[in-house]
Amino acid sequence: MTISQSSFAFVSDLARRExxxxxxxxxxxxxEARLLPLARAAGCADVDAYVxxxxxxxxxxxxxxxxxxxxxxxxxxxxxxxxxxxxxxLPDVLAARAHVRHVSIWSAACSSGQEAYSLAMxxxxxxxxxxxxxxxxxxxxxxxxxxxxxGRYSQVEMNRGLPATSLVKYFSRVGSEWEVSAELKRMxxxxxxNLAAPFPLLPTxxxxxxxxxxxxFDMETKRDILQRVHRIVAPDGYLLLGSSETTLDMDDxxxxxxxxxxxxxxxxxxxxxxxxxxxxxxxxAMTGA
Amino acid sequence: xHALIIDDSRAMxxxxxxxxxxxxxxxxxxxxxxxxxxxxxxxxVPDLCLIDWNMPVMDGYTFVTKVRExxxxxxxxxxxxxxxxxxxxxxxxxxxxxxxxxIKPFTPDAIVDKLELLGLVQxxxxx
Numbered sequence: 001m002t003i004s005q006s007s008f009a010f011v012s013d014l015a016r017r018e019x020x021x022x023x024x025x026x027x028x029x030x031x032e033a034r035l036l037p038l039a040r041a042a043g044c045a046d047v048d049a050y051v052x053x054x055x056x057x058x059x060x061x062x063x064x065x066x067x068x069x070x071x072x073x074x075x076x077x078x079x080x081x082x083x084x085x086x087x088x089x090l091p092d093v094l095a096a097r098a099h100v101r102h103v104s105i106w107s108a109a110c111s112s113g114q115e116a117y118s119l120a121m122x123x124x125x126x127x128x129x130x131x132x133x134x135x136x137x138x139x140x141x142x143x144x145x146x147x148x149x150x151g152r153y154s155q156v157e158m159n160r161g162l163p164a165t166s167l168v169k170y171f172s173r174v175g176s177e178w179e180v181s182a183e184l185k186r187m188x189x190x191x192x193x194n195l196a197a198p199f200p201l202l203p204t205x206x207x208x209x210x211x212x213x214x215x216x217f218d219m220e221t222k223r224d225i226l227q228r229v230h231r232i233v234a235p236d237g238y239l240l241l242g243s244s245e246t247t248l249d250m251d252d253x254x255x256x257x258x259x260x261x262x263x264x265x266x267x268x269x270x271x272x273x274x275x276x277x278x279x280x281x282x283x284x285a286m287t288g289a
Numbered sequence: 290x291h292a293l294i295i296d297d298s299r300a301m302x303x304x305x306x307x308x309x310x311x312x313x314x315x316x317x318x319x320x321x322x323x324x325x326x327x328x329x330x331x332x333x334v335p336d337l338c339l340i341d342w343n344m345p346v347m348d349g350y351t352f353v354t355k356v357r358e359x360x361x362x363x364x365x366x367x368x369x370x371x372x373x374x375x376x377x378x379x380x381x382x383x384x385x386x387x388x389x390x391x392i393k394p395f396t397p398d399a400i401v402d403k404l405e406l407l408g409l410v411q412x413x414x415x416x
Contacts, residue, residue, distance in 0.1 A: 074398075079405060155374060155392050159399035163406055164390035168380050 003032045007051035011035070014054070014061065015068050019140055020196030021216045023068070034067045069141045073111040074160035076118045081211065081240050084262040086122055089238045093206045094128065096236050103133040106205045108229075109195060109213035110137035112157070113148030113188065119209070120184040121166055136202070138193035145190045151180035195225050202232050212242035219250070226251040230267055239265040290415045293317045293333075295325040295349065296341040296370070301393075305339050305370065308397045312404065313415045322347030326355055329362060336364075337409055339400075340387070342371035342378070350382060357386035366407055370395070 003011075011031050012023040023031055032047050039050035042060060054061050076082045093103050103123070107116040116137035123133045137148050158167060158178050171178040193199065195210075196217065208229055214222045230253050233239055239254065240262070241247070247254040247265050254265045292314040294305045299320075306316050317333060319325035321344040328335075338356070340349040347355075349369060356362050368389040369382050379390050389403045404410040 074402060076406075156394065156396060156399070159391050159395045159402075161399075161402040161406065164379055164383055164387075167390070168376060168383065171376075173374070173376050 003028050003035075003047045003051070007048045010051055010055065011064070011068070015065065018065050019069055019194060020218070020221045021069060022218055031068070035064060038063055038067055066141045066143050069139075069144075073114045074157075075114045075162035075166075077115065077161060077211070078243055079161075080243075080261040081209070082118060082122060084240070084259040084264060085119065085207070086126060088259045089207055089240075089264065090122070090126055093237070094131070097206065101131045103127070103131065103207070104203055104205050105133070105135045106202075106208045106210075106232075107135055107137045107188075108193070108208060108210045110139050110148060110190075111141075111144050112153070113137055113144075113151065114153075114157070114160075115209055115211070116148065116188045117151070117170075117180050117184055120187040121170055123187060124170075124184065133187060135188045136191060136205075137188050138191045140192070140194045142192060145192060148188065148190050149185075151185050152177045153180075196221055199228055199232070204232055204234050204237075206234050206237045208233055208237070208239045210239060210241055212245070214241060214245045223250045227253065230254065233267055235267050237267065241265065290314050290337070290409065291317065291333075291335040292337040292339060293319060293325055293328060293335040294339050295319045295322065295344070295352065296339075297321055297344040298341070301341070301370075305400070308400050309337075309339070309404075312401065312410050321345050322349060322352030322355070325352055329356065329359075329365075334362060334365060337366045337368065337404070337407075339368055339370045342369060342373040342382075350385060353382065353385045353387050366409060368403060368407070370400075 008028050008031060015021045015023050035047050035050055039047050042050060042053060044050040044053060054064055097103060105119055107119065110116050116135045119135055127133055139145050152174060154177055170181045170184055195213065210229060214225065217225065226247055229239060230251065246263070247256065253268050255268045257264050257266065290313065292309045294302050294316055296302045296305065297320050302318050309316060314337070317328055317335060319328060323346045325338065326347065340352060342349040349371065353367055356365060356367060367387045368391065369387050370391045370393065372393045374392045382390055389407055391399055391403055401410060408416055410416060
C-alpha cells in the first residue's frame with residue numbers, strides 16, 4: 001500500500017501548519033507508518049481513505065498530528081552527550097550554583113521520556129547531598145506526555161541502551177512492562193509545549209537538551225526556536241543539540257565548545273547579562289543522596 | 290575481535306551471528322554452556338560471549354559462574370541474551386559476573402547499543 005501524492009500533500013501541509021514539522025517528499029513511508037494504525041482503528045480501508053476523513057474530522061486531525069509528532073528515542077541515546085553531561089556540564093553547573101544548590105534542566109521534545117529519565121539517573125548518581133534538581137520534560141504530543149508520567153516501557157524499549165545495572169536499580173516489572181522508580185518520577189515534571197509556537201512562561205534553565213528535533217523544522221523556525229531558547233538558558237548555562245544539528249549560520253547568539261565528540265552551545269557572553277539564578281522554579285523535586 | 294555465541298537455538302545463533310558479523314566480529318558458536326566452556330579451555334578465548342540462559346547440558350548462568358572462576362578469562366565480556374526477564378534473574382546474572390543483559394525479543398539496534406555501552410563497538414565498528 002502506498003499513500004497517494006494528494007493525501008501526502010494534505011498531511012504534509014497539515015503538519016507544517018499546525019506544528020511546523022516538515023514532512024518532505026521521501027517521507028511518505030513515515031507518514032504511512034504513523035497513520036496506518038489510526039486508519040485501522042477508525043475503520044478506514046487504507047491511509048488514503050483515512051486522509052479523506054481527516055479533511056472533515058477535526059478530532060481525528062488532532063489524533064493524526066499526535067501520531068505524526070512521535071519520535072523514536074532510546075536510553076542514553078548516542079552516549080557521548082551524557083558523558084559530556086556527567087564530565088563537564090554538571091560539574092560546571094554544580095560549581096556555579098553552589099549558592100542555590102539546585103539544578104534545572106529542560107528535556108525539550110522529550111518524546112516518551114527516555115532522555116529525561118536518563119538524565120534523572122545521572123543526577124541520582126552524581127548530585128551531591130543537599131542539592132535538588134528538576135527536569136522539565138515537554139512535548140507537543142499529549143500521548144507522549146502521558147507516557148512520561150506513567151514511566152512505563154516495553155521490553156523492546158528497555159533493551160535500547162539502558163545499562164542492565166540501571167535497569168535493576170531504577171525499574172520494577174509491572175506485567176509485561178517495566179516502570180521507572182517513584183524517586184526518578186519525582187525529578188521529572190511534564191508540560192505540553194509546541195516548540196514552533198511562542199513558549200509559555202518558563203523558568204531559567206541551567207542545561208537544555210534540544211536533541212534531534214530541529215531537523216524537522218525549516219530554517220526560519222529553527223532560527224526562531226534557538227532565539228527563544230536563548231532567552232531561557234542561564235547566561236552560564238548549556239544547550240545540547242543532536243549530533244547533526246548546529247547553531248552555526250542560524251543564530252550568532254551562541255558560542256560553541258567541543259567536549260569529546262560532542263559540541264555544546266553556550267549563550268555568547270556579550271549578548272546579555274542577567275542573573276544566573278533560576279526564576280520561578282521551585283526546588284521540590286529531589287535531594288541528592 | 291571474536292564473539293562466542295551460545296544458544297541452543299540455531300535460528301537465534303544465526304540472527305546474532307549476522308548482527309555481530311556486520312559489526313566486524315569473527316564468530317564461534319556453541320549450543321550449550323559446556324560446549325562453550327570447551328572452546329575456552331581449548332584456548333579459543335573470545336572478547337565477547339553472547340549467552341542464552343536456558344540451554345541443555347549447561348545453562349548460561351552456570352557458564353557465567355564457571356568463566357568467572359578462572360582468572361585467565363577475566364577480560365572476556367559476558368552478555369546474557371535471554372527470555373528470562375524477571376528482575377531477580379537479572380540481578381543474579383549481574384552478581385555472577387555478567388556485564389550486560391538483553392531480554393528477548395530484541396532489535397538488532399539493542400545489541401549494537403549494548404556493545405557500545407560496553408566499549409566494544411564505537412560508531413558501528415569494533416572499538
